């Protein structure tokens with residue numbers, strides 16, 4: 001590992017086996033916007049100011065599709081045989097952006113081959129599976145990470161800055177709104193893959209989004225202590241990529257309450273059955289004694305207690321205040337790059353230099369745990385405390 005970080009020009013590239021690059025996330029965010037962008041910028045910048053070249057090795061099920069992507073982007077190595085890619089001793093990192101149901105098996109093989117592993121969330125389909133992977137990685141002494149892109153978003157970076165600067169005083173509550181309308185696939189093509197709506201294939205919005213809410217809430221406000229959720233399937237039938245009708249067996253909306261340290265309550269709606277009347281596809285409002293903020297993917301706006309208006313409830317009068325105009329934009333004050341790429345760089349530096357990377361497999365397991373408890377809460381109509389997990 002460390003010899004990669006030494007020397008200057010002519011050093012061996014950091015070779016990354018990337019599986020699932022024909023998919024939505026794997027292709028655009030991970031291959032194009034992250035690994036190829038790092039490659040094209042001359043490699044990964046290390047803390048001593050030198051760069052290590054990075055080289056993806058593409059893996060996928062269809063030779064035609066993977067080969068075409070490799071050609072299009074000048075990637076030399078690709079294969080349809082994961083075992084072959086993992087057997088290459090010069091590849092140090094395995095990355096997984098496959099469908100969730102294929103992940104556990106592939107990561108187990110990658111750890112057995114001695115690779116460091118970075119993966120999309122959810123880490124596995126069950127808490128048990130996620131903890132098994134955490135244990136295997138620890139025993140093998142490989143470094144591991146799970147995508148936690150939301151906390152690297154410019155909007156949430158600014159929200160964190162406000163929290164660290166004490167802007168809110170005592171935080172009281174968080175309200176999150178995530179979602180957009182996903183077309184059913186009949187008269188307009190669906191913009192998400194059909195496996196998302198089949199529970200047998202690892203679909204469902206709780207498994208998808210509660211993994212995100214776990215690390216978002218934890219890293220900003222502290223670990224989730226208890227969850228109460230209602231998950232539903234609003235649209236019972238959809239049309240798949242082949243034009244065939246299928247029954248949606250997975251939840252497509254979830255209404256959750258998350259209890260946090262110090263009495264903070266977070267309430268987050270996640271839905272693929274909602275039409276957007278917001279500024280961004282996800283927004284979090286944080287209310288505190290000294291001020292409030294609304295953070296989205298890119299923007300963050302604040303209102304301090306000194307500039308808070310005093311609305312009076314009177315349904316007989318038209319709206320008296322231009323409420324949205326009373327908020328102030330938080331400036332970037334730094335170059336806030338693509339969140340996926342920022343986390344890739346942090347993870348690769350963690351591999352090469354041992355720098356911090358908090359979003360490890362145990363953090364990924366906490367995400368899966370929150371999703372499982374959310375689904376149980378919904379099925380049983382109960383509130384669940386969230387016990388601490390260990391590998």
Ligand SMILES: NC(=O)c1ccc[n+]([C@@H]2O[C@H](COP(=O)([O-])OP(=O)(O)OC[C@H]3O[C@@H](n4cnc5c(N)ncnc54)[C@H](O)[C@@H]3O)[C@@H](O)[C@H]2O)c1
Nearest residue numbers: 020021022023024025026097098099100102120121122193
């Ligand atoms: N971080 C995020 O914001 C975010 C957003 C969306 C999805 N995801 C995660 O990324 C992963 C991929 O999601 P996506 O939306 O890119 O999915 P997708 O359907 O677009 O891509 C899935 C990929 O897995 C491959 N695959 C391997 N085995 C397969 C199988 N048996 N059936 C179908 N495809 C198979 C496909 O070839 C493709 O490359 C999922 O685990 C999902 O939870 C993360």
